[in-house]
Amino acid sequence: MVYLADRASFPYGAKSEEALLSSVERAALALESLGASSIILASNAPSVTVLEPLRPRVSVPILGVIPPVGAALAAIPRDHTLAVAGASVLAHSDALRQLISDAAGDQAHRVHAVAADALIGLVESGAFLDRAKIRRPIAGFLAALHERSPQVGGLSLSSTHLPWLAAAIAEQAPDLTLFDPADDVVAEFAPLTTRGSGRLVSLATASRSHPIDEFHSMLQRLRLDITPALIEL
Template sequence: MTNLTAPVHSELPRLVQPIAVFDAGIGSYAAVAAIRYRLPDQDILYFADRASFPYGNKGRAELLAILGRTLSYLDTFEPSAVLVASNAPSITVLDDLIGEIDRPIFGVRPPIAEALHDSGGGDVAVLGVASMVRSPELRAYADAQAGNDAGRVHLVDASSLVDLVESGAFLFDRERTQKEVNAFFGALARSRPGITALTLSSTHLPWLRSYMERARPDWRLFDPLEAAIDAILPHATQGNGTILGLVTEDDRFGVEDFQSMLTRLGVSLPLYRVAP
C-alpha cells in the first residue's frame, strides 16, 4: 500500500487536535462548513483525495486500501476525531476500519429510520451514487433500519445529480441545474408515487438542496451529515479556528481545478499538495 507524502508538518499551519474530514470530492466541504458553524474555535484538517475520485466506483478491497492509507496519514496530525465524509465507504467498509487508528472514526449513513418516522406514512427514497444504491451492504443497512417497513424504502441512483455538483454546473449554470433537478424529481415521482421523503445520501447532494426544494417543496429532505456532526461534537477541542486544506491530484483532477471550485463556492482556503 503506497504511503501519502506531503510537506513536513513544520511547514504547515499548526493545528491543535483537529477534527479530520476527508472524501474524494467537493461534497465533503459541506462537512467542514457545518463543523465550523457548530464549533468556530475547532481546528479542522480537510483532506480531499482527488486522485482517488470517485470512491463510489471502487471495489471493496480498493476502498479498504485507500481508507486504510488515508487514516494512517491523517493520524500523524493527532486528530481528536476523523470523519469519513462519504456515504459509499461509510456503508460498505467503515465498520472494518474501526480501530485502524487510535482515534474515534465516524461516517455518514442514510438516516432511514428518522425519515420513515417523519414521512407522514409515505415512502422514503435513498438518493446516492449507483455503486452505493446497488450494493448489498446498503440494502442490508436499509432493511435493518426500516424493519417491517422495508418495502417503503427505495434505493435510487442519483449519479446524474451528483454530476451537477462535481462539474460545478450548480454554481455557474443554475437554469440548466434546476431543469435537470425538476426532470429527475418528476421521473422519480412518476415511478414511485408514494414518496414523501428523501435522504441525501451523497455528500454532494446537500449542495442542491435549494434546487430540490423548488422542485418538490412537499417532500422532506434528510441530510446524513447532521447526525454525524452531532456524534463528533463531544470530541471537540479548543483550537484556533484554523482550517488546513490538503489535496491529492492526478492527470484528471488538478489542485488548481479544485481550488477554482472552492472559490466558486465562496471559500478562500490555501491548499497544500499531497503526493498519492
Template sequence: MHEEVVPGPLHSPIAVFDAGIGSYGIVQLIHRHYPDQDLLYFADRASFPYGGKTKEALAQSIRDAIARLAEMGAHAVVLASNAPSVMVLDELGPQQPVPVLGIYPPVADALARSQSGQIAVLGVESLIQSAEIRAYVARQAGGLDVGLVNASPLVQLVEEGTFLSNPGATLEAVQHFIQELRQDRPGLDVCTLSSTHLPWLAPFFALAAPDVDFLDPAESLIPRLRPYVASGTGQIRCIATESPSMPVSGLQRMLTLLGVDLKPKLVI
C-alpha cells in the same frame, strides 16, 4: 511592506475527508456548530470517485487516507461519504489508530417523518447497488419499503461546479430526476441526500419538489462529534491529492466559486 502571517499549529484537529468537493459542506457544518474547533479538510482527489471503486479498492483508499490524517495529528476523523461509511467502515473502523465517524443515510428518521411511508435513499451507484446498503436499510427500516435510487448524474453537477456556473441547467436536471422518481414512487414524501455532494443541491430539490422533505445525513454527525471537540482557534486547513483528471487547481477553482478563502496544499 506586510509580512505574511504564518498560522500556528492546529490543536487536536478533527479531520474531514472524502474524494471531492462534497465534504467541504460538512466542514462548514462542523465549523458552524463548533467554531473553536480546528479542522483539517482532506480532498482525496487522486482517489475520485469513491463511488466508482470496488469494495476492496475503496477499503484501501479509506485506510490510506485515515493513516495519513492520523500521522498529521488528527484527533478524530470524519469519513464524509455515505458509500464507504456503509460499505467498509464497520469492518475497518476498529482497526484504525484514531476514532473514525461515518456518515450514514438517516433511514429511520426519514420513515418517522414520512406521512405516506414512501421514502427514498438517493446515493451514488456503487452504494445503491451494494449488498451493504440493503442490509443497512433492512436493519433501519424494519421490513418497510425503502427506495434505493442512483443519483450519480446529479453528483457531477456539484463536482464540476455546474450548480454554481449554470443554475438553470442544474434546476432542469433536478426537475427531470424528480419527475422520474415520482413515476416510480408516486407517494414519495421524504428523501435522504446520501452523497456528500447532494446537500449542495438542496435549494434545487426544494424548488423541484416543495412537498418532499430532503434530509441531510450530516446533521446527525454533530452530536456524535461532541466527545472529540477541543478548544482551538477555529482554523480550517485544506490538503489534497490529485490525478491528471482531478488536479488541485480544479479544487481551488471550486473553492473560489464557493467564495471560500482556502488554499489547498498538495500532498503526495
C-alpha cells in the same frame, strides 16, 4: 482541523467496495500521520459499506455519515415512501439493504435506494455553481424518482455532494422532504472535541480529471477563504 479533499479518488460511485476501502484507508492513515485525534469519514458510500472493516486499521476514533432512515420515515406520512439517493456503490450494496432492514424493520418496504451518480457528477465537476446547468438533470432525476415511486415523500441526500443541490431540488419538488445525513455525525462528533480555538488546514489530492486548479476555482466561487495544499497519498 485538517480537511482532506481526496479528489484523486473520484468518482467513488464507480469503485468496488474493495477499491473504496483501499482508497479511504489510505486517506485515513494520512490524516492519522498528520496528528488527527479523530476522523470523520465525510462520505456516505464508504461510511455504509466499508466503515466497519476500516475501523481496526486506524488507531483513532473514526465516524461515518449514515442515512437517517428511521428518523426520516418517522418524519413523513405513513403512506409515503423514502428514497435514499447516493453513489451506485452505495445504492447497490448489501450493506445499505441491511441498514434499511435494521433501521426500518417492518417498514423497510417503504424505503428504496436510488443511484444518483449523474447528480453527484454535477458537484464533482463544479457545474452545480451554475443553476442553469443543473436544472434539467435535476428535473430528469425527479421525474424518474416519481415514476418509480409515485408516493415518494422523503429524499435522503446520502452523498456528501448532494446537499449542495438541496436548494435546487427543493425548488423543483417543494413537497419532497429532504434529509441531510451529515446532521447526525455533528452531534456524534461533539464529545470528541475540545474547547479552544485553532486553524483550518486544507489538503487536496488531484488527478488529470480533477486538477487542483478546478478545486481552487470552486472554492473561490463559493467565497470560501480556503487555499488547499496539494499532496499525494
